Amino acid sequence: MSVAALPVAAEHGTGVIGARQAETAADRFAAASRREWHRTIGIGLAAYVISRILVYVGSYAQATQEVSERQSRFLPVPGSVRVMIENVLWRWDGKWYKIIADEGYPRQLATFIRYDQGSSASVAFFPVYPMLARWFDLVFPGNVFYALLGLNVVLSAIAVVLVGMIARDLYDLDTARRAMILFCVFPGAVTLSWSYAEPSLIVCATACFLCLHRERWILAGVFSAIGTATRPNAIGLVAACGVAALLVIWKRRQWRALVSVVLAPLGVFGYHLFLTHHTGESGAWMRAQREAWDEGYSWGATAVRFTWRFLENPLGSWYGGTYMHTALALFALAIGAYCAVVRRVPLPMLAYAAGVAALMVMPATVSARPRFVFAAFPLVFGVAAWLPRRRRYLFEGVVVLSAGSMVVFTLIYGSYAVIP
Numbered sequence: 001m002s003v004a005a006l007p008v009a010a011e012h013g014t015g016v017i018g019a020r021q022a023e024t025a026a027d028r029f030a031a032a033s034r035r036e037w038h039r040t041i042g043i044g045l046a047a048y049v050i051s052r053i054l055v056y057v058g059s060y061a062q063a064t065q066e067v068s069e070r071q072s073r074f075l076p077v078p079g080s081v082r083v084m085i086e087n088v089l090w091r092w093d094g095k096w097y098k099i100i101a102d103e104g105y106p107r108q109l110a111t112f113i114r115y116d117q118g119s120s121a122s123v124a125f126f127p128v129y130p131m132l133a134r135w136f137d138l139v140f141p142g143n144v145f146y147a148l149l150g151l152n153v154v155l156s157a158i159a160v161v162l163v164g165m166i167a168r169d170l171y172d173l174d175t176a177r178r179a180m181i182l183f184c185v186f187p188g189a190v191t192l193s194w195s196y197a198e199p200s201l202i203v204c205a206t207a208c209f210l211c212l213h214r215e216r217w218i219l220a221g222v223f224s225a226i227g228t229a230t231r232p233n234a235i236g237l238v239a240a241c242g243v244a245a246l247l248v249i250w251k252r253r254q255w256r257a258l259v260s261v262v263l264a265p266l267g268v269f270g271y272h273l274f275l276t277h278h279t280g281e282s283g284a285w286m287r288a289q290r291e292a293w294d295e296g297y298s299w300g301a302t303a304v305r306f307t308w309r310f311l312e313n314p315l316g317s318w319y320g321g322t323y324m325h326t327a328l329a330l331f332a333l334a335i336g337a338y339c340a341v342v343r344r345v346p347l348p349m350l351a352y353a354a355g356v357a358a359l360m361v362m363p364a365t366v367s368a369r370p371r372f373v374f375a376a377f378p379l380v381f382g383v384a385a386w387l388p389r390r391r392r393y394l395f396e397g398v399v400v401l402s403a404g405s406m407v408v409f410t411l412i413y414g415s416y417a418v419i420p
Contacts, residue, residue, distance in 0.1 A: 221263025236355025
């Protein structure tokens with residue numbers, strides 16, 4: 001019996017008996033819906049577990065390759081490959097988050113900040129993730145390194161469920177299943193298993209979107225404020241809150257929605273104010289970016305140049321892997337943006353994704369990367385809803401291709417061939 005038929009059954013029932021029958025049918029329907037939703041969550045979490053196994057397999061392969069190279073050069077080899085795998089999982093940005101979690105931010109910055117000397121470059125990394133790891137270390141066995149990885153296991157599982165909740169609210173359960181699976185196996189999702197800040201950003205962003213969808217403006221602003229203190233590209237949450245507020249003000253004059261807009265940027269503003277007070281230097285974050293990584297703004301020119309060089313001579317130069325990285329990221333971004341627009345992903349989410357995309361292509365040194373596209377996760381809702389239902393092999397093919405690419409990127413990142 002459908003929900004629409006319940007009032008009719010109650011009307012034509014015989015008094016109390018008919019009402020009880022209708023109530024019983026409604027309860028059965030609600031219970032069936034809950035079971036189906038729990039099953040959907042189970043599928044999403046299973047996809048998460050399988051995808052993490054694939055990342056660890058890639059990390060193991062990279063670790064064994066390093067052991068083989070050490071042996072061929074008669075260099076010392078750790079007694080266990082576990083140590084080598086751990087080294088893969090905390091490479092690149094992970095070491096800076098570990099420094100922050102262990103020591104906090106430095107009070108005195110170097111005269112010239114270098115990424116390979118001292119801890120001054122740690123001011124380029126936002127505080128939420130390492131501070132959460134420091135607290136998590138109080139209850140999680142092992143040292144801070146294990147706390148960083150363990151925390152991301154928890155945060156990533158929460159992110160998968162929240163992604164499914166948003167997709168269910170926007171579309172249906174089938175789209176929610178697809179969205180969670182695609183989210184888990186996207187190549188940029190390798191960072192869910194590394195000591196990176198993406199899981200904390202995505203948890204804050206998904207929670208913000210759920211609150212915006214339910215018009216919980218204060219909570220949306222709070223989650224946005226925490227999110228903008230996780231990573232620089234989380235500033236897209238300010239755009240999301242702004243668009244959501246404009247829409248409800250235009251339609252229903254709900255001026256209280258502006259609370260979320262006021263609260264949203266407090267995280268990033270608070271971090272920069274903290275650095276100014278803590279180091280005694282204004283603009284410490286920008287100086288670290290400029291001096292340690294030679295970062296500036298090309299306003300998209302670098303992304304275009306890298307993509308052109310890849311198309312002109314794929315993998316045919318010293319930086320071929322970087323060029324491929326950029327080209328594939330822009331291709332995935334274009335596909336995701338098209339599907340999101342066609343399937344009418346809500347404007348606040350599109351505003352957030354646009355903000356993340358803009359910050360991805362603007363830098364002069366670190367250009368487009370799959371993990372930046374991954375941060376623009378609302379695009380996955382459009383892809384999950386757009387892929388044809390009757391041609392399931394197409395969805396399955398995308399999943400297999402994406403999962404395989406994730407393993408390949410794990411190997412590439414672990415070998416220092418490309419910056420993640």
